[in-house]
Amino acid sequence: MKKFIFLLMTLSYLISCSTTTDTDSTDQIVGEWVWIESSGGLAGTTETPESTQKEVTLHISNNSIKQYVNGTLESDRPYNIERRESVIYGDTREMIVYDNGFRQIFSTTGNQLILIGDCNDCFQAEYVRK
16 A cells, blocks of 8 residues: 555656646747847848848747737747757757747846747847837
């Protein structure tokens, strides 16, 4: 009987543990975000709304990211948050993964969102919560 109770407690513990925090991570990024700047690429360029004459806004829901450029919907892409091996960092990170396979590492600090394409020579984009 003691072995059964121990086994049941161990199983319950293992089931309650999770390596993903999809809900918590999604809650961090859901909202409306205004683009501040992007940098990177092979040439190491920096782009801003002033330099590109583009006002970019992201509307992030629990399952899609809509990108508006100068008020016009440019894309509506479904996504998942998954833990994957990072190409640029070499460790496992939570990433936004799109249907086409493109991945972005994300981080939030206060009202700031940073999206980093997980590939060599990709761009990093900074947004502020609207």
